[in-house]
Amino acid sequence: AQSVSQHNHHVILSEAASLELGCNYSYGGTVNLFWYVQYPGQHLQLLLKYFSGDPLVKGIKGFEAEFIKSKFSFNLRKPSVQWSDTAEYFCAVNPLGGYQKVTFGTGTKLQVIP
Amino acid sequence: SQTIHQWPATLVQPVGSPLSLECTVEGTSNPNLYWYRQAAGRGLQLLFYSVGIGQISSEVPQNLSASRPQDRQFILSSKKLLLSDSGFYLCAVGGAGTQYFGPGTRLLVL
Numbered sequence: 001a002q003s004v005s006q007h008n009h010h011v012i013l014s015e016a017a018s019l020e021l022g023c024n025y026s027y028g029g030t031v032n033l034f035w036y037v038q039y040p041g042q043h044l045q046l047l048l049k050y051f052s053g054d055p056l057v058k059g060i061k062g063f064e065a066e067f068i069k070s071k072f073s074f075n076l077r078k079p080s081v082q083w084s085d086t087a088e089y090f091c092a093v094n095p096l097g098g099y100q101k102v103t104f105g106t107g108t109k110l111q112v113i114p
Numbered sequence: 115s116q117t118i119h120q121w122p123a124t125l126v127q128p129v130g131s132p133l134s135l136e137c138t139v140e141g142t143s144n145p146n147l148y149w150y151r152q153a154a155g156r157g158l159q160l161l162f163y164s165v166g167i168g169q170i171s172s173e174v175p176q177n178l179s180a181s182r183p184q185d186r187q188f189i190l191s192s193k194k195l196l197l198s199d200s201g202f203y204l205c206a207v208g209g210a211g212t213q214y215f216g217p218g219t220r221l222l223v224l
Contacts, residue, residue, distance in 0.1 A: 006157075034213075043217055090158060101160065101173075104150075107157045
C-alpha cells in the first residue's frame with residue numbers, strides 16, 4: 001500500500017520569504033500526485049496536480065511543485081509567501097490503475113507572519 | 115460543477131450514542147464517494163469509499179460503517195460512539211484521482 005510523508009508539521013515564515021514543503025511517497029508503480037490546501041474556515045481544495053509530462057507543475061496562487069521520480073518526492077514551493085497563504089497543506093498520491101484511492105499525508109500547517 | 119452537502123455541520127454526542135452523518139452530491143451522476151476523518155496531527159484518514167450504490171469498501175477496521183442507499187447519497191454511521199471517534203469528517207467526490215471535498219462535520223464525543 002502506498003504512503004505519504006510530510007516531514008514539516010508546522011512552518012512559520014515571514015511575508016516574502018520563500019517556501020518549500022517536503023513530500024515523499026512510497027509506492028512502486030506510477031502515481032498521480034497532488035497538493036491540497038485548506039484555508040482557515042474553508043473547504044479542502046486542490047492546489048495543483050501532476051499526472052504526467054513536465055515534472056514541474058504550476059498551480060494556483062503562484063505555487064509550484066516538482067516531481068522527482070528518483071527521490072519519490074513532490075515538494076511544494078513558492079518564491080514569496082503572503083499572509084493569505086496561511087493554511088494547512090496536504091500532499092496526496094493516487095496510484096494509476098485499480099480503484100480511485102487517494103492517500104494523504106499528515107499535513108503541514110503554514111503560518112505566515114505579516 | 116458538483117456540489118457536496120454535509121450535515122450536520124457540528125455535532126456533540128455522548129459516548130455510546132449512535133451516529134448518522136449524511137452526505138449528498140449534486141451535479142454529477144454515479145460518482146465515486148469517500149468518507150475521510152481529519153484528526154489533529156494525523157492528516158486525512160480514508161475511512162470508506164464507494165464506486166456505486168450498495169458498494170462499500172472499508173479502509174480502517176473500527177466501529178464505524180457506511181452505506182450508499184442512493185447514487186448521490188453517502189451515510190456514515192455508528193451504533194456506539196467512542197471518545198476516539200471525535201474529529202472532522204469529510205465527504206468527498208473523486209474522479210481521476212482528484213478529490214472534491216464537502217464542508218465537513220465536526221464531531222465531538224464526550
